[in-house]
Amino acid sequence: MESDNIECISVSDATVVDDEEVAHVPHPFLKPHGDGSGTVAGGGRSPVMSPATRVHELLECPVCTNSMYPPIHQCHNGHTLCSACKSRVHNRCPTCRQELGDIRCLALEKVAESLELPCRYFSLGCPEIFPYYSKLQHEAWCNFRPYNCPYAGSECSVVGDIPFLVAHLRDDHKVDMHIGSTFNHRYVKSNPREVENATWMLTVFHCYGQYFCLHFEAFQLGVAPVYMTFLRFMGDETEARHYSYSLEVGSSGRKLIWEGTPRSIRDSHRKVRDSHDGLIIQRNMALFFSGGDRKELKLRVTGRIWKEQQNTDPAACIPNPCSS
Numbered sequence: 001m002e003s004d005n006i007e008c009i010s011v012s013d014a015t016v017v018d019d020e021e022v023a024h025v026p027h028p029f030l031k032p033h034g035d036g037s038g039t040v041a042g043g044g045r046s047p048v049m050s051p052a053t054r055v056h057e058l059l060e061c062p063v064c065t066n067s068m069y070p071p072i073h074q075c076h077n078g079h080t081l082c083s084a085c086k087s088r089v090h091n092r093c094p095t096c097r098q099e100l101g102d103i104r105c106l107a108l109e110k111v112a113e114s115l116e117l118p119c120r121y122f123s124l125g126c127p128e129i130f131p132y133y134s135k136l137q138h139e140a141w142c143n144f145r146p147y148n149c150p151y152a153g154s155e156c157s158v159v160g161d162i163p164f165l166v167a168h169l170r171d172d173h174k175v176d177m178h179i180g181s182t183f184n185h186r187y188v189k190s191n192p193r194e195v196e197n198a199t200w201m202l203t204v205f206h207c208y209g210q211y212f213c214l215h216f217e218a219f220q221l222g223v224a225p226v227y228m229t230f231l232r233f234m235g236d237e238t239e240a241r242h243y244s245y246s247l248e249v250g251s252s253g254r255k256l257i258w259e260g261t262p263r264s265i266r267d268s269h270r271k272v273r274d275s276h277d278g279l280i281i282q283r284n285m286a287l288f289f290s291g292g293d294r295k296e297l298k299l300r301v302t303g304r305i306w307k308e309q310q311n312t313d314p315a316a317c318i319p320n321p322c323s324s
């Protein structure tokens, strides 16, 4: 009966990158960006700090260690802090405990304006360099910014790149890892009447050199309890569009089929769920598919992930409506 589960092969340790160094976004701006003078700090035992690095340190809020942006504040003794921290310290300088007042540090703001710094995700691979004040805007959308942990069951605050998150899901959340682009999964739940505490399951698939998260969960849709299953791509939205997937559930000659594009894990699990972008099975239907005495939910979900054919010349197939 279980003989068709051939695709469920556990991932061996060798296939999952356990690159622990990407666990945290390391301190940014480690590299000066000289104009070809050839000297790059670092490597030696006592790396030479470039002027840009030292100025950057001045722009780091001593309280929260974030980069400071205007308005930058200072106390009467010249200790600086960011505006977010200023509103939290009850008018006391956190460094010298003197009354803070309302002094703006225009000089530092001007210095910041003249700086160019690498994207803070430099060490994750982003090669871009930006004027200080437009850096933040870029970083909000930088393709190299870390991803949030895609685990759905709890609020997990872990962030990182994909190899790190894969290892995190496997080691910390004990998520099942499978190799292959097809799957055959059985979801069994002993008391299908209870959907209040939204049940969920996550399985990670590795194929085409990518990782995909298969979610299965039970929740209340309006007044109706439903089961939903969908796939998320562990990567960016633009990459996700290169893949498609299908899901199929059924028994006794009936079946439901869903075909879709995996959503990027940039979109939260909740967002995907709320947009109903997946296979939704009403509970009555789910129990019907389960057969038996309706006391137990037994759903067999089969599916497939495939890579879409790349269109080499996208312009060629767009008709020109303006031709006359």
Ligand SMILES: [Zn+2]
Pocket: 061, 062, 063, 064, 065, 066, 081, 082, 083, 084, 085, 086
């Ligand atoms: Zn601060």
Ligand SMILES: [Zn+2]
Pocket: 075, 076, 077, 078, 079, 093, 094, 095, 096, 097, 098
């Ligand atoms: Zn002070």
Ligand SMILES: [Zn+2]
Pocket: 119, 120, 121, 122, 126, 127, 128, 138, 139, 142, 143, 144
């Ligand atoms: Zn970047």
Ligand SMILES: [Zn+2]
Pocket: 149, 150, 151, 156, 157, 158, 168, 172, 173
């Ligand atoms: Zn997590």
